[in-house]
Amino acid sequence: MRAIYLVLTFCLLQGVEGYSLDQETQLHANLTTKYERKIRPFKNQTEPIQISMDFYMEKLKEFSEKENKISVVGSLSIEWKDFRLTWDPTDYDGDLNQTSLFVSDIWAPNLFLLNPYEKQTPILSDGTACTIQANGYVTCLLADNFETTCSADISNYPFDTQICTLKFYVQGSFASNTLLQNASSTIRLDLYEIHGLWYLTGTRNYVQMYRIRGMSCEVLQLELKMKRRNSYCVYNILLPIFFLNLIQLFVFFLPLESGERVGFSMTVLLSVVVFFTIIQSKLPEFSKPSLSPLTFKLLVDFLTSIFIVLFVVVITFIYHKKNHERIPRFMREYIEKTKEKNGNEKEHLNITWKDVAKLLNRWVSRLIFVCLYFNFSFYMIFNQVTSVNEVEISK
Structure with a gap:
């Protein structure tokens, strides 16, 4: 009886096949060959590309009324579709459904904070790795400490409530070629750690349209509403x-x-x-x-x-x-x-x-x-x- 189990196990293991290193290397070569990362991934360049964004807040690191600064630790999820990064998994033993590529190898939105506390830096650097699905969907998850300006209102101190907003926009793009979408109406708090001085009373995600020199620009705004622990x-x-x-x-x-x-x-x-x-x-x-x-x-x-x-x-x-x-x-x-x-x-x-x-x-x-x-x-x-x-x- 034991011999039968060993034979069946051996047969099952022999039947399990996975993609190899050479196959994934070949996939990367096929995807990046003749790929122009400076061109938006849309066949009709007059149509806008949709970028879906979501934010997972981990903790409120600091809120300084004196410096008008708020520091939030969290992960920003960015997703879009690139028709040039699609493949048939059956060509790679059927189970190569996703892979990873660096931002330096593909087109990525030039995302910035609109209200940084210090100088502006790109959210997605060339060393950021993104997950590519076989259907062409690209997902980048960036964990960072986001520092932005936030004007404090201490009119009701120490019973005050503060509202701060993180504003993201795609530099060099307008509503005619880039559309921002909020994946959820609120900030994700699955990983949130309670702060000792402030507690969250509400969050909101929404897209705001701005007019700049006659052109429309979309800005994703992540709003935090905090109340002071006044004990x-x-x-x-x-x-x-x-x-x-x-x-x-x-x-x-x-x-x-x-x-x-x-x-x-x-x-x-x-x-x-x-x-x-x-x-x-x-x-x-x-x-x-x-x-x-x-x-x-x-x-x-x-x-x-x-x-x-x-x-x-x-x-x-x-x-x-x-x-x-x-x-x-x-x-x-x-x-x-x-x-x-x-x-x-x-x-x-x-x-x-x-x-x-x-x-x-x-x-x-x-x-x-x-x-x-x-x-x-x-x-x-x-x-x-x-x-x-x-x-x-x-x-």
């Missing part, structure tokens, strides 16, 4: 600012006769200055299209801290004024009405500068609380209104 900014910037604001209010709860009020307010002011200096390097340095609301909020918080120190100094000065100095009439009347409401008889009232200081301390504490409350509330409401609640897309 770091919330826990390391917004929450500390919120607690610093609360600490500043405690100065008004200290006794007026205490000599630590001015020292406490100055200490908090210095803490605010040091903290703002630390986070200054983390804020984007842009004035267009508009400053981030966080910048205005920090400015208001800083000015509020200064006013708190000034008010504390003034109130302390008033508290220690001599009683023989005249008290303004409107303050005296207001304090008298307040004490009468508390059950004190008017003829027994003795209004002093200490009462005025206590009144100002109460007014100023409420005013500062209202300012801080509305400053923080307006900032959060503005970001909730202007930012869109978007969900991270999955593979």
Whole structure:
């Protein structure tokens, strides 16, 4: 029985034949002989050639708001048909259905990035290998790090959303002889690695027509829509600012006769200055299209801290004024009405500068609380209104 299996296996192996090195060498010679790589692969040169493109994104390497640059690592798939690169597989033992040729041996679209961060270089170099099918379809898959310009909009920082576009075009070609097609309506994310600072909320592939000196030119645009992961900014910037604001209010709860009020307010002011200096390097340095609301909020918080120190100094000065100095009439009347409401008889009232200081301390504490409350509330409401609640897309 074992001998029968060995005989059958030997017969099957003898029946399996594949194309040889000589056959593929002969195929390459047949395809490239008298092949003119400078001529578009179309019998009727008045008809446009169709180029299908697709993009497989692997990761977002970098997005720099300061430099207006985005770096995307991915693979660009380019496909077209060349009728001169066809053959009959039966002439090569029937299983030579595809082969590989370098761009230097065949016609290839002169593809460029329209918005590169640095100088323009051809996407397909002469050393790029492309797969050739027996029916003439040519497919080139280029893996690279694509760096393009992308203008940052930090109006809603750190709740901002950025939209960046990679633009590809065929240099020296127009819509009359070259048509670009997007193989899919979105960027492929099968190999995508999640980024720590940004997450994708949407992608789009589309062809845009441009008019250049009366001639139409097609541009394939790969659009990325990204939203910032703002947990770091919330826990390391917004929450500390919120607690610093609360600490500043405690100065008004200290006794007026205490000599630590001015020292406490100055200490908090210095803490605010040091903290703002630390986070200054983390804020984007842009004035267009508009400053981030966080910048205005920090400015208001800083000015509020200064006013708190000034008010504390003034109130302390008033508290220690001599009683023989005249008290303004409107303050005296207001304090008298307040004490009468508390059950004190008017003829027994003795209004002093200490009462005025206590009144100002109460007014100023409420005013500062209202300012801080509305400053923080307006900032959060503005970001909730202007930012869109978007969900991270999955593979």
